[in-house]
Amino acid sequence: MSGQLTLYTYWRSSAAYRVRIGLALKGLEYASEPVHLVQDGGQQHAAAFAALNPQELVPVLRHGDQVLRQSLAILEYIDETWPKPALLPADAGGRARVRALAQAIACDVHPLNNLRVLQYLERELDVAAPAREAWVRHWIGSGLDAVEKLLAGDPGTGAFCHGDAPGLADCVLVPQLYNARRFGLDLAGWPVIARIDAACAALPAFAAAVPEAQPDGPRS
């Protein structure tokens, strides 16, 4: 497949971070188009970006003429279009397991702690900062408790979430752990998760995707 790749991204968005890892694991070059989620009232709400993604959320990946939305759908597209190295296992049962791990985070943890949700809690429901932070820690904590059990109790778990090569579930887990640390959670309570996180951090593809390494991130 030919066509230039452009990622509409924000350095601290964990959904964009997932896609950055996937692109790096595939060794794909892409242009970054920063969308600042706070400046200008949120650049994701500007007309030009809303036309690209009516959900007014990052990431969006443009591949030639194709406009791709939703981080998990984008990762599957990347995996289908550039099959090596594979982000999903070859068997249907393994694929179901990896997708379920990814969705346990992407559906049941991350959306609850998204910027727009925290803004609604603050602005519409008058929830103060400490209670908002407790909210975030509650959903991350209970979500990671479940993910830890899913990983610890399954022979499919290897050096990474599934087997001994990084894949789609790792692309989703690692950004969530970045958020967990940001909100003061200690990964020591989830030993399998902490071990996988360390294995990922040692890989150049994961290092290249971290928020602080992005062109729109804070300068050190």
Place this chain on the structure above:
Amino acid sequence: MSGQLTLYTYWRSSAAYRVRIGLALKGLEYASEPVHLVQDGGQQHAAAFAALNPQELVPVLRHGDQVLRQSLAILEYIDETWPKPALLPADAGGRARVRALAQAIACDVHPLNNLRVLQYLERELDVAAPAREAWVRHWIGSGLDAVEKLLAGDPGTGAFCHGDAPGLADCVLVPQLYNARRFGLDLAGWPVIARIDAACAALPAFAAAVPEAQPDGPRS
């Protein structure tokens, strides 16, 4: 693939409802194992069920010895294991579009309105019933606004979300619309969505999956 199918389900869970539609579209027979999300303090929290799914959420699909979790992962598994009729299009771009539509609901609308989230708003944050209902309507409303634009502005939309046969995005959209009506939202504001909903309702597979038709649903 051989093996008995058992669906752990709750009549009003929209995630379970998605899988019921998928199974019905494939013409697959399955046993229903009801998990009452309110009785007994929530049967999904009982030890036997938590061992099956540490997330303590329905649905779970058992296929022989395989235990499958997360509704979107289950639908993909069903589609890979019993390919006809297909729930996903044949091209990578089409698959990405269908998955993004499904995830726009399954990641960005439904998890915010889940029972456990509404319970947290009530019990931990003292949010009263009218404000909880406004919360639900806000996330469903803004989510469907975006989905309507994604459908109306794309030549891929046909009689259903993608083309002229029902697929994975329809399996996810229809249960969300059931919820929208339950919370008093009028679909007339989303004409493409309302048209697709009516096309789905006319099909026996969708009729068989509605909450009120389930063995654990309320008797008429």
